[in-house]
Amino acid sequence: MSSPDLSYILNELGEDHSLHYGAVSPPIYQTTNFCFRDVAHMREALQHESSIPFYTRGTNPTIDVVRKKLAALEGAEDALLFASGSAAVAAAVMVHLRAGDHVVCVQKPYSWSNKLLNVMLARFGVTTTMIDGTRPEAFAEALQPATKLIFLESPNSTTYELQDLAAVAKLARARGIVTVIDNSTASPLGQQPIALGIDLVVHSATKYIGGHSDAIAGVVCGTHAMMERIFASEFMTLGGVLSPFNAWLLLRGLRTLPLRYERSCRTAERLVAFLETHPGVERVYYPFSETHPQHELARQQMTWAGGQFSVLLRTQAWDAVERFCNTLKRFLLGCSWGGHESLAFPMCTLYDSANYQAVLPFNLVRFYAGLEEPEVLIEDLRRALAAMDAVPQPAKPH
Ligand SMILES: Cc1ncc(COP(=O)(O)O)c(C=O)c1O
Numbered sequence: 001m002s003s004p005d006l007s008y009i010l011n012e013l014g015e016d017h018s019l020h021y022g023a024v025s026p027p028i029y030q031t032t033n034f035c036f037r038d039v040a041h042m043r044e045a046l047q048h049e050s051s052i053p054f055y056t057r058g059t060n061p062t063i064d065v066v067r068k069k070l071a072a073l074e075g076a077e078d079a080l081l082f083a084s085g086s087a088a089v090a091a092a093v094m095v096h097l098r099a100g101d102h103v104v105c106v107q108k109p110y111s112w113s114n115k116l117l118n119v120m121l122a123r124f125g126v127t128t129t130m131i132d133g134t135r136p137e138a139f140a141e142a143l144q145p146a147t148k149l150i151f152l153e154s155p156n157s158t159t160y161e162l163q164d165l166a167a168v169a170k171l172a173r174a175r176g177i178v179t180v181i182d183n184s185t186a187s188p189l190g191q192q193p194i195a196l197g198i199d200l201v202v203h204s205a206t207k208y209i210g211g212h213s214d215a216i217a218g219v220v221c222g223t224h225a226m227m228e229r230i231f232a233s234e235f236m237t238l239g240g241v242l243s244p245f246n247a248w249l250l251l252r253g254l255r256t257l258p259l260r261y262e263r264s265c266r267t268a269e270r271l272v273a274f275l276e277t278h279p280g281v282e283r284v285y286y287p288f289s290e291t292h293p294q295h296e297l298a299r300q301q302m303t304w305a306g307g308q309f310s311v312l313l314r315t316q317a318w319d320a321v322e323r324f325c326n327t328l329k330r331f332l333l334g335c336s337w338g339g340h341e342s343l344a345f346p347m348c349t350l351y352d353s354a355n356y357q358a359v360l361p362f363n364l365v366r367f368y369a370g371l372e373e374p375e376v377l378i379e380d381l382r383r384a385l386a387a388m389d390a391v392p393q394p395a396k397p398h
Pocket of ligand 1 (some may be wrong): 089182185
């Protein structure tokens, strides 16, 4: 996408200052319902509830602005906003499935997407085959006559495995199978799956789109027809919709998305370069790194690799991993990403979770590069890596 398009989307699309006394920041329509001057207008709104404000579980003017911008950012016709990324994933997946259907899903998706497919939908007679999505032939091998959906997460958020999106889309289209991708790790600026033929794009808008670590939100982008179908089923029935206030926070976040995202990506690149040469590091996972087994595919289908990367520490000692993490000061220990603050998520904290035990080593730490100066973050990593090797000192007597 060229930058004039981006500027238009982020600053103008969906907005009409003349409706709001010239306010450059559209107001938060903090209302549940809307009233009508006569029956004809009320009927019109009710019959087009997904696009004309009638009741805020359907849509609302503040939400509408953000829907238009997010759809345009993904090159989609329409978008629906949800109260969380998980609600968005659930709606985008469930709308296509009934008992007896089969799903193909890539290994190591976000944990709650995994639970949706392998636990919740399994209760209703949907089966899922988990595949190694880095092998393009694995998709065709896993297809069954009952396959209705392929669920993708490229890159995934901790080990950054990719799928060849154009190839998967081509295969799925030829068989009438719907493709859904969780594009949260790349963001709409890092990857444009719809242009590659993917049907539905989902984001945890909590991440880069909101960008300030203050609003949980989700979005599904696709055709008008598909959004109407989701609206009339999962969206209105399950009701996991976004509040007008949180929609406004997304709008505020969108104004600076390119600045924040580019800063985070560039900082991540510098941190990766530092870590790749450090003796305390066994391996760095980052899609654009030359050591990433799919870096050529990453450069082909992504414009940026994002602000996240993971580090396998060169130690087999649990206490060394914990010492490393506990020494970090500028990277906060926490989950998520996409906000102002740099974060470290040690996989050793997951070790009660049976799902992850086999696949993610305890000495792996996922990082997110926030908006701090890169030098400050490099220094933090340098200190923490030095602490990893330090012999623990006995506590001083009081
Ligand atoms: C890749 C991915 N998808 C979806 C979600 C769910 O998003 P939310 O937390 O907004 O529900 C997350 C949350 O961390 C995630 O990491």
